Amino acid sequence: MSKIACSDSRYTYYREIRNGSLQTIDVHEIIVARSNGRIIFLCASILLLLLHVSNLAYLMNQESQVIYIVGALLLSILVIISSQLRVVQKERVVIMPAFGVQLETYYWSGRVSRRLLSVGKILRPVLNEIVTPVRCYWSLALVLDGHEELMPVFQESQPPVKMLAPIWKALCAATGGEE
Amino acid sequence: MAEKTAPARAVAERKRHTILMVSDFFYPNFGGVESHIYCLSQCLISLGHKVVIMTHSYGNRSGVRYMSNGLKVYYIPWRPFFLQNTLPTFYLTLPIMRNIFIRERISVVHGHQAFSTLCHEAIMHARTMGYNVVFTDHSLYGFADIGSIHMNKVLQFTVADVNHAICVSHTSKENTVLRSGLPPEKVFVIPNAVDAAMFNPAPKRLNCDEIVIVVISRLVYRKGADLLVEVIPEVCNLFPNVRFIIGGDGPKRLRLEEMREKHSLQDRVSMLGAVPHAQVRSVLISGHIFLNSSLTEAFCIAILEAACCGLLTVSTRVGGVPEVLPDDMVVLAEPVPSDMVLAIKKAIDRLPSIDPHAMHLRIKNLYSWHDVARRTEIVYDRGRRCSDENLLQRLSRYLNCGAWAGKLFCIVMIIDFLFWQFLQWWQPSEEIEVVPDLMRAGCRRGGTMPGGNVEKGRAQSDSLG
Numbered sequence: 001m002s003k004i005a006c007s008d009s010r011y012t013y014y015r016e017i018r019n020g021s022l023q024t025i026d027v028h029e030i031i032v033a034r035s036n037g038r039i040i041f042l043c044a045s046i047l048l049l050l051l052h053v054s055n056l057a058y059l060m061n062q063e064s065q066v067i068y069i070v071g072a073l074l075l076s077i078l079v080i081i082s083s084q085l086r087v088v089q090k091e092r093v094v095i096m097p098a099f100g101v102q103l104e105t106y107y108w109s110g111r112v113s114r115r116l117l118s119v120g121k122i123l124r125p126v127l128n129e130i131v132t133p134v135r136c137y138w139s140l141a142l143v144l145d146g147h148e149e150l151m152p153v154f155q156e157s158q159p160p161v162k163m164l165a166p167i168w169k170a171l172c173a174a175t176g177g178e179e
Numbered sequence: 180m181a182e183k184t185a186p187a188r189a190v191a192e193r194k195r196h197t198i199l200m201v202s203d204f205f206y207p208n209f210g211g212v213e214s215h216i217y218c219l220s221q222c223l224i225s226l227g228h229k230v231v232i233m234t235h236s237y238g239n240r241s242g243v244r245y246m247s248n249g250l251k252v253y254y255i256p257w258r259p260f261f262l263q264n265t266l267p268t269f270y271l272t273l274p275i276m277r278n279i280f281i282r283e284r285i286s287v288v289h290g291h292q293a294f295s296t297l298c299h300e301a302i303m304h305a306r307t308m309g310y311n312v313v314f315t316d317h318s319l320y321g322f323a324d325i326g327s328i329h330m331n332k333v334l335q336f337t338v339a340d341v342n343h344a345i346c347v348s349h350t351s352k353e354n355t356v357l358r359s360g361l362p363p364e365k366v367f368v369i370p371n372a373v374d375a376a377m378f379n380p381a382p383k384r385l386n387c388d389e390i391v392i393v394v395i396s397r398l399v400y401r402k403g404a405d406l407l408v409e410v411i412p413e414v415c416n417l418f419p420n421v422r423f424i425i426g427g428d429g430p431k432r433l434r435l436e437e438m439r440e441k442h443s444l445q446d447r448v449s450m451l452g453a454v455p456h457a458q459v460r461s462v463l464i465s466g467h468i469f470l471n472s473s474l475t476e477a478f479c480i481a482i483l484e485a486a487c488c489g490l491l492t493v494s495t496r497v498g499g500v501p502e503v504l505p506d507d508m509v510v511l512a513e514p515v516p517s518d519m520v521l522a523i524k525k526a527i528d529r530l531p532s533i534d535p536h537a538m539h540l541r542i543k544n545l546y547s548w549h550d551v552a553r554r555t556e557i558v559y560d561r562g563r564r565c566s567d568e569n570l571l572q573r574l575s576r577y578l579n580c581g582a583w584a585g586k587l588f589c590i591v592m593i594i595d596f597l598f599w600q601f602l603q604w605w606q607p608s609e610e611i612e613v614v615p616d617l618m619r620a621g622c623r624r625g626g627t628m629p630g631g632n633v634e635k636g637r638a639q640s641d642s643l644g
Contacts, residue, residue, distance in 0.1 A: 009610075129243045129614075133256050134274040136243075136282060138612065161612050 006163065009033070013163040026095040026174070028167045030159045032088050034108070042083060046076045088156040093167055097174045101142075105155055113155075121145050125153070125171035127164060140164045142171075196559050197229040197284050201301035202291035203264045205234040205252070209456045211480050212292050212317050215371055217246075222552030224248045229616065231283050233276075235265045235297060253279060257297070267296040269303075269591065270598050276304045277602055281611045287559050289313045290337075293320065293330065293355075299337045306340045306573065307595045311562040313555075314338050315345040316355045319477045319498050331358040332581075336588045339576045342562035345369050345555065348499025351477040360580070369554045370502070373483045375543035380489030380535035381464040387530055390421045392523070393466030393490065395454060396473070396481060398429030403472030403495060408434050409516035410472070412442045414523050421527070422447040423470075426454035426462050463488040468526050474514055476500050482509065487542045489535020493519070493526045505545075508538060570596055 005014050016027040053072040087108045094102040100118040107113075123143040128150070130139045138161040141150035153167070200220060204212040220230040225248070232252045236242075244252045255275055260266040279285070288305035290298035293316050305312045314337070321327040338344060338359045344366045346352040352366050385391070392414070396402040408431075411423055425435060425448065432450070439448045454462055463469065469485030471494040478499045482492045486508050494500050496511040503509070510529070512522035570592075577588040 131242045131253060131255055132275070133271075135278045135606075136253075136275070 008160060011157065011159045011163060013159065013166075015166065023096060023098050026097075026170050028093040028095070028170065029090055030092075030154065030157055030163060031090040032157050034087070042080065046080065049076065086156075091154050091157055093153055093171075095170055095174045101171065101174065103153060103155075117142065117144070117151075119175055122171075122175045125168050125175065126150070127161065127168050138164055140168055140171075194563075195228055196223075196556070196563075197286045198223060198231070198559065199280065199283065199285045199288050199301075200230060200232045200291065201234070201288060201295075201298050202232075203235055203259065203295040203297045204292055205232060206246070207237055207240065208263065211371070211478075214456075214480065215315075215317065216291055217250075218372070218374065218548045219552055219555060220250050221248055222548045223556070224250060225549070226552055226556060228556070229283075231279070231285070233279060233297070233301065235259055235263075251283075262294075264294065264296045267300065269300065270595060272297070272300045273304050273307075273595065273598055274602060276301055277308065277599065278611055280305065280308060280310060281608050282614050284613055285310060287311045287313060287562060289315065289559075291315050292317050293334050294318065299333060302337050302341060303592070303595060304599075307592065307599050311559070311565065312341045313343050313345060313558055313562060314341045315347075316351060317347060317477055319351060319354045319475050320358060322358070332584060334359045335580050336577065336584070336591075339580055339588070340573050341365075342565050343367060343558050345558060347371050347478040348502045350499040350502065354477070367554070367558050369551055369558075370546070371478050371480050371483070372546040372548045372551050373480065373487045373542065374548065375487055375539065375546075378460050378463070378484045378487040378539075380539050384535060385465075385467060387467065388420065390418070390468065390527055390530065391424060391466040392421060392468045392470050392493075393424045393426070393463055393485070394470045394472070395426040395459060395462060396471070398425075398427050398431040398435065400431065401474050402429075403474050403514060404429065404431030404435065406472040406474075406495075406514060406516060406519060407470075408438045410470075410519045410523070411435075411448060412438060412444065413516065413520045415442070415444055415447050417520065417524070418527065421523075422449070424449045424451065424462065424466060426451040426459070428453040459484065460488060463490060466490055467530055468493055468523070470523070471495065471500070472514070472519065473497060473500070479503055483542065483546060487539055487546075489533070489538050491526050491530060491533050493522045495519070505541070508541075 005012065007013065010033050012031040012033070014029040014031070016029070018025040018027065050072060053069060056068070089106045089108045091106070092102075092104040094104065096102070097119070100116055101122065103115045103117070105113040121144055123145050125140065125142050128139045128141055130137055137158050139158070140153040142153060144151055153171075198220075200216050202212060202216060204210060205216055206213060216232065220232060223230050230250055232250065234252065234254060236254045236256045236258065241254050241256045244254060246252060255272075257265045257272065265272075280288070288301055288310050290302045290312070291314075292298055298314070302312050302314060320330055322331065335358070338361055341361075342365075344355060344359075344361055346355050346366055346368055347370055349368055352363070352368050355361065356363050356366055394407060396404075398404045407425075414421055415423075435448075436450065439445055439450070451462065463485055467490065469482060469490040469492045471479060471482050471492065473479065473495055474497060476498040479494070482494055482500065482503055485492050486504055492504060492509040494509055494511055495514040497514060501511060510522045510526045512518040574589050574592060577592060578585040580588050
């Protein structure tokens with residue numbers, strides 16, 4: 001069993017090779033650092049909303065004030081909860097050469113999303129450059145047999161290419177493709 | 180130790196540039212500007228430089244694409260909103276442009292065409308970030324109408340701070356200098372060229388019993404389609420052995436078809452519709468004379484292509500057209516029907532003395548994209564020698580743009596500078612990953628002619644895999 005790690009301000013990359021009795025399992029893990037700035041921004045926005053609501057509540061009668069403030073508080077709580085539900089804690093790629101590749105996404109809420117792809121279904125792993133209206137970044141994706149669209153390996157996070165490159169190489173080796 | 184090729188040695192001695200060509204006009208559109216950008220890029224790559232192109236997305240064509248010889252194209256997902264131009268937002272393109280400038284390690288930003296909003300924004304942002312900037316103007320514009328007045332003011336603002344400008348003819352240089360207020364010593368004249376391998380004459384010379392006049396252009400007002408409506412019936416009346424082939428499409432097509440019906444010229448005037456660029460040569464070599472009736476042209480690549488195919492050219496004497504061809508290859512006329520008919524008569528009389536293959540060889544020696552690339556490289560080298568200036572020094576140039584406009588332009592640039600500083604804090608340059616230069620080893624093929632044995636315009640999506 002061996003571990004290799006590299007990290008930057010947002011992501012930490014771990015690689016673990018487990019020598020099992022039947023085959024070697026290659027685990028690549030990207031841990032996403034929790035963004036305090038995002039939480040502060042969210043709380044500040046909620047606070048501003050509540051201040052605005054309380055200003056408006058002065059214009060209403062007492063009954064309406066209570067309903068209005070309670071409604072705003074409930075809405076704020078819902079927004080905070082729903083935003084936290086989708087925050088990713090880590091993403092993992094488990095490569096079992098003779099079997100397949102499992103893509104796992106762990107959320108801070110405790111939810112885990114898994115998807116298993118058999119080796120035969122993966123035609124080729126590719127490193128793509130994604131262009132959005134405001135930035136460009138690298139993405140690791142899989143070309144799947146019978147699918148027109150690429151499947152991104154990391155569904156939620158966007159790790160840097162220095163972390164994607166060893167994962168891509170490992171996937172190439174596992175699927176029998178050339179680098 | 181392996182010997183370097185001559186271009187590689189020369190580049191090592193000079194220094195390699197990483198050039199970003201920016202324009203709203205590129206493949207899959209076909210046109211003069213598009214061809215210019217593509218051919219120039221290919222020749223710069225063969226000289227050892229790295230070239231990246233940035234344009235807007237075309238339908239589903241969005242993201243990164245690779246063309247021949249590793250030419251990388253960014254189709255940024257900003258949709259065109261008017262005549263293939265992206266919506267001018269001033270500042271919203273700064274994040275993506277900054278990202279591309281840093282990740283590709285750009286050294287020179289080269290904008291094309293005054294009518295391209297993406298080009299203007301790229302020049303503005305590049306100067307804010309301190310990059311060398313070159314601007315190429317491909318067209319002539321007026322001074323009197325409201326559209327031209329606004330366009331010229333925008334151009335004045337954009338090019339106030341560029342390192343150098345390139346124009347495709349001396350007439351175009353005069354026009355650009357007057358419109359933009361650029362000092363003439365900053366403007367270079369580098370004409371367009373033609374791909375002689377792609378445009379060559381027919382192996383066998385055509386019979387002169389029936390004379391075929393070819394017209395290939397967009398059928399719009401500024402290309403003189405209305406002149407054709409007057410000229411064609413007159414010529415058909417005077418010369419019974421002349422027929423016309425008209426390739427191209429546009430709003431004036433209907434007028435030409437009406438003219439054909441009115442004078443019963445269906446058997447003497449063939450209308451082909453839009454001709455794909457790959458088939459232009461096959462249409463040209465079916466004729467003896469090429470007719471150009473443009474009302475304004477900065478250069479006119481079309482007559483160059485026609486001459487390269489061995490056709491004698493009849494053209495209106497407008498803009499930069501007189502600078503393109505030697506006098507024995509072209510008959511010039513004023514843009515009035517009577518003068519054009521006389522010019523066609525002169526051309527018909529001159530036909531027996533024309534040797535298409537000799538004409539092709541002369542054009543091949545006169546115009547070459549490799550020569551254009553070498554001259555453009557000199558402009559880039561000059562730009563590198565320009566000193567770095569801070570914001571205050573550069574703002575003084577914008578103040579010269581006008582009493583009120585100057586101050587407004589300064590405010591725009593100051594806001595751009597502040598936005599850039601914000602982006603430097605929000606996403607430092609160190610966090611933007613530099614793209615590895617993977618194509619360099621594979622793309623140096625020692626002078627591959629663009630469009631010769633390479634399928635011009637074939638874009639292929641490629642990933643590192």
